[in-house]
Amino acid sequence: MEKPILVGLLGLGTVGSGVVKIIENHQEKLMHQVGCPVKVKKILVRDVQKPRDVAVDPSLLTTSAAEVIDDPDIDVIIEVMGGIEETKELLLRALRQGKHVVTANKDLMAVYGSELLRVAAEYRCDLFYEASVAGGIPxxxxxxxxxxxxxxxxxxxxxxxxxxxxxxxxxxxxxxxxxxxxxxxxxxxxxxxxxxxxxxxxxxxxxxxxxxxxxxxxxxxxxxxxxxxxxxxxxxxxxxxxxxxxxxxxxxxxxxxxxxxxxxxxxxxxxxxxxxxxxxxxxxxxxxxxxxxxxxxxxxGAGSLPTATAVVSDLVAVMKNMRLGVNGRYAVAPQYEKQLKTPAEIFSKYFLRIHVKDQVGAFAKITTLFSERGVSFEKILQLPLKEDGLAEIVIVTHDASQQDYEDILQQLGDLEIVERVQSSYRVEGEKR
Amino acid sequence: MEKPILVGLLGLGTVGSGVVKIIENHQEKLMHQVGCPVKVKKILVRDVQKPRDVAVDPSLLTTSAAEVIDDPDIDVIIEVMGGIEETKELLLRALRQGKHVVTANKDLMAVYGSELLRVAAEYRCDLFYEASVAGGIPxxxxxxxxxxxxxxxxxxxxxxxxxxxxxxxxxxxxxxxxxxxxxxxxxxxxxxxxxxxxxxxxxxxxxxxxxxxxxxxxxxxxxxxxxxxxxxxxxxxxxxxxxxxxxxxxxxxxxxxxxxxxxxxxxxxxxxxxxxxxxxxxxxxxxxxxxxxxxxxxxxGAGSLPTATAVVSDLVAVMKNMRLGVNGRYAVAPQYEKQLKTPAEIFSKYFLRIHVKDQVGAFAKITTLFSERGVSFEKILQLPLKEDGLAEIVIVTHDASQQDYEDILQQLGDLEIVERVQSSYRVEGEKR
The missing domain is CATH 3.30.360.10 (Dihydrodipicolinate Reductase; domain 2)
Known part of the structure; x- marks a missing residue:
């Protein structure tokens, strides 16, 4: 039997328990794909005494991050404990020791993903995070x-x-x-x-x-x-x-x-x-x-086993790369400089619901605000309201820039005949 | 600039034209991911004169398969010409020369996939076929x-x-x-x-x-x-x-x-x-x-560009593996011996529509056939038919084995009160 690949787990909550279960229950499939066994060697927890819904050898548990991160036998760190600043430092420390990292931490990846990926590339480590978005969906x-x-x-x-x-x-x-x-x-x-x-x-x-x-x-x-x-x-x-x-x-x-x-x-x-x-x-x-x-x-999008599936599938990818000695080599750095659209460049349709005073010419005043900015209507509903002297108007616009639309909303609020802007939503997904 | 990776294309029909377009139009993205350019060097066609909806340098076209398959400069063969027996021989010849293969050919892969994959593994070649199932869906x-x-x-x-x-x-x-x-x-x-x-x-x-x-x-x-x-x-x-x-x-x-x-x-x-x-x-x-x-x-599931997307994504995978020298090394041989269920082991619900003579006791005779085999009903509709003296019965069963259900169908057909079995379908996807 080949030498097993050893994993250090940070966290043993909902997702962590799922990871332990899948590594155990699907060991045969994992071995078939990778050619060697995989074992969890150490698990960082907050409280080693806490009762858990997964059976784990108590000797694996530790409250010391260093015992996991700095263990020279551990090849891969799986991070499922959450947190941002402190967790980032732990993962950077792991990467700098040549350990590969799999994380389910969207908070961390959304804020420090670019930096972590750069360090992973520098140290030729894999850093995978499939579980951070949409749980079990690859x-x-x-x-x-x-x-x-x-x-x-x-x-x-x-x-x-x-x-x-x-x-x-x-x-x-x-x-x-x-x-x-x-x-x-x-x-x-x-x-x-x-x-x-x-x-x-x-x-x-x-x-x-x-x-x-x-x-x-x-x-x-x-x-x-x-x-x-x-x-x-x-x-x-x-x-x-x-x-x-x-x-x-x-x-x-x-x-x-x-x-x-x-x-x-x-x-x-x-x-x-x-x-x-x-x-x-x-x-x-x-x-x-x-x-x-x-x-x-x-x-x-969530749940113990679905999310753990994504984590362990990332682990399989790390292990396959380890076997071939190509970890960190498939990562591709961002190709483009970021350029964000301004509100004048963001276009969509909008749904708008307003309450207006039921007066002659009210609707004309409203349409004028839109037409002045070249925004036309796709759908209009007008209904009397129970509230005295008010009517409800529902409008779906054709494409408008966010800038124009927000200007219109502002000016609508200032019109004397508009009692209130009840709600406003973007409308998406129609063929243009 | 690094030496380009050279592709030989078998076929320039709907999908082939899409492949040529994507390799050309998305060259910048491909280069960014792989680190070197990719070029189509030769294209096997049936008729070099035929007008096509993609602009291709006529000197690339050939009617000789050997000019593509046996060209020592070509690294990857993309097969989008269809066909089974002859195509299989061409692809085996390519694999045995160490060329990687990408194919969109479901007919071929369904019949000879196992054999082709074994040969690819033997020669440490990639053989990818994402486009063969569900077009653009990865x-x-x-x-x-x-x-x-x-x-x-x-x-x-x-x-x-x-x-x-x-x-x-x-x-x-x-x-x-x-x-x-x-x-x-x-x-x-x-x-x-x-x-x-x-x-x-x-x-x-x-x-x-x-x-x-x-x-x-x-x-x-x-x-x-x-x-x-x-x-x-x-x-x-x-x-x-x-x-x-x-x-x-x-x-x-x-x-x-x-x-x-x-x-x-x-x-x-x-x-x-x-x-x-x-x-x-x-x-x-x-x-x-x-x-x-x-x-x-x-x-x-089909279409020129969607299917070509899957083909060229496979090509990207081949090229990334080439860069790292690990082609053919990620393939995993089947893990299990095939064991097919017998009809007695295949269970599902069924929808059944029959026309019966509108006689006292007719329905009882039908239900007896089902209950003798332990098959119960989830839903029943009985309606009079315009046709004289006939009634229409629609049944949705609970889970039944295919064996039992087919026996029942056979015996239903033999019942004197059953005019005809109108239709019968499997019902799937309900929570059990």
């Missing part, structure tokens, strides 16, 4: 290898399971955001503090990682415009239904020439769009390539 | 690398665009198979001779390739049970709709323990199944892994 490898020959122009992702679960239930049950969130928390689909999910930050981190790979540029988390779902109402979803739209929290990364935009926001998609049928806690990434056209990758 | 690489750590238990594929287009239009427009086929032929979505598509043979080839990779066994084309869509009627689709089902031509490869089944047949799926929303000429492959759960890969 989307990063598909972008890098599967679509290696194409030029990707658009990525749209449902990359946060919690918000997709909430929006699905709101839509199916006609329930309010607050009620569904409470139910999701009770069922374990949402955290006690759901801020990072519902405000879109979690999705933004994943979009930064996707955009960096898809467009081969050093995109940072700060480059992502972010809006969460906390303001979405049942009424908005109902109007969407009447217009043939489904609401999703969509991360969009789009490239026109060398200029890119990246955002996360609640977005209406046509019901016929592939992403519109992605329900509950599932994730999906839609990729548009110049040559390939439309593709979509669908699967579980 | 599904083979996802099975091999992306899900490397998991054990796949089920693959369901919509892997033939023509039949998916026909079934989509029949369902949307309530039109007959014959009418939609004629329309599809007029629009170029179906061949003048559509036999290989509509009888399921094209899909069977792709399922043999998918099953071989997914289950790591030498599955042959002969192992695939095949039934096409020529007998599907609008009435069947309408009954499906009433029951919440969508009909698709589904390739199923399923593993229980070490035993596998592979089939292609028109199948009812619940409307909520991810594959049910795959419309028109699009393809998708649904993959169920023990750890990852449900994933799906969606995209264009």
């Amino acid at each position: 989307i990063l490898r598909s972008l890098v290898d599967g679509l290696a020959s194409d030029r990707i122009t658009k990525l749209m992702g449902i990359v946060n399971g919690t918000t997709n679960y909430i929006l699905t239930k709101m839509s199916q049950n006609g329930a309010s955001y607050e009620d569904v969130l409470a139910e999701a928390q009770a069922l374990g689909f949402a955290e006690a503090d759901p801020t990072s999910d519902v405000e879109g930050l979690d999705a933004a981190r994943k979009m930064a990682i996707l955009a960096r790979l898809g467009f081969s540029m050093d995109i940072d988390l700060d480059d992502v415009q972010v809006k969460g779902i906390t303001q979405v109402t049942e009424e908005d979803l109902n109007y969407g239904k009447r217009l043939g739209y489904t609401m999703k929290l969509i991360g969009i990364a789009q490239r026109d020439g060398q200029k890119v935009e990246v955002s996360v926001q609640p977005t209406f998609l046509p019901d016929s769009h592939p992403l519109a049928s992605v329900h509950n806690e599932y994730n999906a990434v839609y990729v548009y390539g110049e040559a390939v056209g439309e593709t979509m990758f669908y699967g579980p | 599904i083979l690489r996802s099975l091999v690398d992306g899900l490397a750590s998991d054990r796949i238990t089920k693959l369901m594929g919509i892997v033939n665009g023509t039949t998916n287009y026909i079934l989509t239009k029949m369902s949307q427009n309530g039109a007959s198979y014959e009418d939609v086929l004629a329309e599809a032929q007029a629009l170029g979505f179906a061949e003048a001779d559509p036999t290989s598509d509509v009888e399921g043979l094209d899909a069977a080839r792709k399922m043999a390739i998918l099953a071989r990779l997914g289950f790591s066994m030498d599955i042959d084309l002969d192992d695939v049970q095949v039934k096409g869509i020529t007998q599907v009627t609008e009435e069947d689709l309408n009954y499906g709709k009433r029951l919440g089902y969508t009909m698709k031509l589904i390739g199923i490869a399923q593993r229980d323990g070490q035993k596998v089944e592979v089939s292609v047949q028109p199948t009812f799926l619940p409307d909520s199944h991810p594959l049910a929303s795959v419309h028109n000429e699009y393809n998708a492959v649904y993959v169920y892994g023990e750890a990852v759960g449900e994933t799906m890969f969606y995209g264009p």
Whole structure:
């Protein structure tokens, strides 16, 4: 039997336990592919006494990071403990000792991914992070290898399971955001503090990682415009239904020439769009390539075993490269300088719902604001409201620049006949 | 500038033209990834004079296979000409000269894939064939690398665009198979001779390739049970709709323990199944892994540029391996001996539509046949028919073995009260 490849595990929570289980239960398949066994040698935990839902030899557990990172026998570090600053230092230390790294840490990769990848390349180490985006879906490898020959122009992702679960239930049950969130928390689909999910930050981190790979540029988390779902109402979803739209929290990364935009926001998609049928806690990434056209990758975005699958598949890649002595040699540095679009260069359709005073000429005043900026309407609904003397107007625009649209919104708010701007969403995914 | 990698192209039809265009138009991206240019040196064609929709230096064209295969300067052979026996000999000759091979040829890979892969491994050559299944969708690489750590238990594929287009239009427009086929032929979505598509043979080839990779066994084309869509009627689709089902031509490869089944047949799926929303000429492959759960890969299954994307992405992989001197070293031989399930071991639900004489006790006689074999009903519809004295019965069974079900069908046909068995389909994709 050949000498085993030894792994050091940082963290033994939900994903870490899954990694231990898969390495154990799928050992036969792993050995067949790599030609030698693989073993977990040390596991960094916070509390060695804590009861766990996976059986682990207690002698593997340690509370000392150095015992894992600096162990000269350990070939690969798997990082599933989370955290940013301290974790980054540990992984840099591992890479500088020639250890390969697999991480599921989107927070870390969104903020320090470029730096970590540079150091990995310098020390000829593999640094893989498939599990950091969309859990069990092998989307990063598909972008890098599967679509290696194409030029990707658009990525749209449902990359946060919690918000997709909430929006699905709101839509199916006609329930309010607050009620569904409470139910999701009770069922374990949402955290006690759901801020990072519902405000879109979690999705933004994943979009930064996707955009960096898809467009081969050093995109940072700060480059992502972010809006969460906390303001979405049942009424908005109902109007969407009447217009043939489904609401999703969509991360969009789009490239026109060398200029890119990246955002996360609640977005209406046509019901016929592939992403519109992605329900509950599932994730999906839609990729548009110049040559390939439309593709979509669908699967579980989180969970112990699905995420661990991605981690261990990365480990298999590291081990195959080790056997051939080519670790770190397949990595490709970003090809382009980052160029972000200005708001005047970002175009989309918009859905707008406003309450106006039911007066003669009110609608004309509103349309004037749009037509002055060359923005025309694709769809209009006007309905009386129960509230006295008010009417509700729902507009779907044709393509408008973000700059023009935001100017219009501002001026609408200033019009005396406009009682309030009720809601406003981007509309995406229609054939142009 | 580094020495270019030289490619010999066999065939310059739809896919071949796309390959030439992508190598030319995306040269900058290819060079960035591989570090050297890539050039097409020779192209085998049947007629050098034929007008083509891609601009090619006429001096590259040849009608002599030897000029391409035996050119010592050519590093990689891209085979997009089709054919089986003769093509196999050419590719074996190329591999034995140490040339790497990329092919889009599903007919060849379904029949001689195992042999070609063995020879490639022997000569340390890469043999990649991503384009042979589901066109532009990087599904083979996802099975091999992306899900490397998991054990796949089920693959369901919509892997033939023509039949998916026909079934989509029949369902949307309530039109007959014959009418939609004629329309599809007029629009170029179906061949003048559509036999290989509509009888399921094209899909069977792709399922043999998918099953071989997914289950790591030498599955042959002969192992695939095949039934096409020529007998599907609008009435069947309408009954499906009433029951919440969508009909698709589904390739199923399923593993229980070490035993596998592979089939292609028109199948009812619940409307909520991810594959049910795959419309028109699009393809998708649904993959169920023990750890990852449900994933799906969606995209264009054919077309010049989408298929060429898969071919050139394979070429990129070959070139990266060449740079590192590790061609042929990542290939993994099948892990398991093939074991096919017998009909008594293949279980599924079935949809059955029969016409019976409207007599007292007729239904009881039918149910007796099922209950004698322990097959129970999930859903039953009984409706009077316009035809005198006949009733129509639609049954959806619970799980039954193929053996039991076929015995029942046979005996039903022998019952005096059964006028005819109108249609019968497998029902898949429901939670069990």
